Amino acid sequence: MGEHPRGARQAVVVGGSRGIGRAIVRRLVTDGLDVLATGRSPDALGALRGGLVDDGLSVRTAVVDATDEEATAALAEAEPEVDVLVYNAGTSSAAPLQRTSVDVWRREVDVNATGAFLALRAFVPGMVARGHGRAVVVASTAGLSGSPYVSAYAAAKHAAVGLVRAVAAEVAGRGVTVNAVCPHFVRTDMTAATLERIEAATGRDADEARAELERSSRLGRLLEPDEVADAVAYLVSDLTVAVNGHALVLDGGGHW
């Protein structure tokens, strides 16, 4: 996309306060983008701002629930010239199929898939109209294959990947790309909660539970949030004119 006519490229990171989102925000700010990060918790967004200020950097923040259609549309109206959209908001839970409630199913689909739809629908048309833009959805290896006890999460992430592929086809050739990143387990609060669930369900201790997750990746370890941020930084760069509709797997080389 080259040099932005107004100077810094404008980015919105939906769900940017903690974990992978925080690493993405820090990476994009360091790369010189003007970033607005959203989340539900004002405290988490405050901590994000504080951490960046300590390093002489800055980020704008807004409290927005990614599943709120009106709030997402209002955000796009307030930020009319966004070059880069990253949809990172997500939630996960685990239970056997028969113990997965409709409420859990709906929450997983709302946050992981419907929110991505709302964000792409709000921001991508403006990118197409301006003839340039990058959108990335943080999905998961669970968006490409099934595994036990994550029916709602896997279905929601498959929906997110399908959404990316369809929108990418729709905007192809018009200066806009839409891609997904599909990490395996990453060292964040979400994975800490997964480890606690494994410990509670199996009686394993923390080291054993962590070793089980590490063995499930060909890397043999958890990913770091910065490794996901590096992939996102590539996909939103001007190196990816021809990279559109991909689901970039981050796991060291698995078969998904």
Ligand SMILES: NC(=O)c1ccc[n+]([C@@H]2O[C@H](COP(=O)([O-])OP(=O)(O)OC[C@H]3O[C@@H](n4cnc5c(N)ncnc54)[C@H](OP(=O)(O)O)[C@@H]3O)[C@@H](O)[C@H]2O)c1
């Ligand atoms: N951790 C992993 O192993 C892993 C692997 C593959 C993919 N992923 C995906 O990567 C993304 C980030 O995961 P993470 O591990 O960093 O999770 P995390 O530590 O739980 O952080 C989730 C982030 O999303 C925000 N968020 C959640 N629900 C939201 C909502 N309704 N509206 C706005 N923001 C919301 C959270 O902020 P608030 O709570 O303040 O709203 C927080 O900033 C998710 O999409 C997840 O599914 C994670």
